[in-house]
Amino acid sequence: MRSDSKIYVAGHRGLAGSAILRRLRAAGYTNIVTRTHAELDLIDQTAVHSFFERERPECVFLAAGKVGGILANNTYRAQFIYENIAIQSNVIHGSFRAGVSKLLSLGSSCIYPRACPQPIKEEYLLTGPLEPTNRPYAIAKIAGIEMCWSYNRQYGTKYLCAMPTNLYGPGDTYDLQSSHVLPALIRKFHEAKVRHEVTVPIWGTGSPLREFLYSDDMAEACVFLAQLDRDQLSTILNDSQPPLVNVGCGEDHSIRELAELIKEVVGCKAQLSWDHSKPDGTPKKQLDVSKLSSLGWKARTSLPQGLRLAYEDFLARGAAFRA
């Protein structure tokens, strides 16, 4: 990518997309195109195709999608599969029609089988049953990977799929009905602190192990991937495997450990109260990031450091955060 290459960031106001936009600007890219959801509904195929024909970007970061935590995924199953398939289908095919040379589509670590060996290698895709609570979302994301791979094989495109682990950072969603575990805990501990509550109820046993990546680190990895040259790309793009790269920090933490860390960062004195009647989800989820490390990228924000930055952002946005 040249510094004046036209780059479209889809979903630029979301957690992942806003981090990619910040990273591109910081790296000196000056010709960035964005559209809000209200300006361009990515589910509308006609609108998306005419947008691509008009703008003709050279590079696309696909960070738009219907995203949520376990409750939202399990409740809005139809919306999760329909909206994610439609968005990907329109953006990937629209990109191809407009001659986009580089596309990086964001997926998620939940595309991998529920019980696959840990840490999770890219090659474990489609080797076993998925976690039932987010199966519609995972299948939509798998369809996106298959699309990129198929376009690469049939049309010779160079479309990549980055699979980030759980993200957190500036611009996260703190609505308790739809948020992921980390932002939900930030909000719960903050509210418990200001209301002087004595306990904070938390779903599950606290034993599941999860990996968390600061969104700016994820964005750095995505821009790094988009900047790879033909030789470097050949290790990811070949006919024998999907064009997948795991993006994580390579270490996991128990939910209990995470909750204790957030409690400390927030400065909350309440006790944790674990609700064992609620589901834990997959016992352990950690990505094998050796493919990305071998290309030369490594995450740099530690969890305590990232949590302090995320809490500062939560406080700075105050009532304006998307609840």
Ligand SMILES: NC(=O)c1ccc[n+]([C@@H]2O[C@H](COP(=O)([O-])OP(=O)(O)OC[C@H]3O[C@@H](n4cnc5c(N)ncnc54)[C@H](OP(=O)(O)O)[C@@H]3O)[C@@H](O)[C@H]2O)c1
């Ligand atoms: N959050 C995570 O932990 C995580 C982890 C791994 C991978 N990812 C991936 O990153 C991508 C983005 O996730 P996120 O966490 O950044 O989600 P997010 O904060 O909810 O942002 C989603 C973005 O998509 C846009 N969007 C949704 N539906 C749209 C539509 N029909 N037309 C146009 N824009 C639409 C939203 O626009 P509005 O704000 O205007 O509605 C928003 O900008 C997802 O595809 C997900 O697979 C996220």
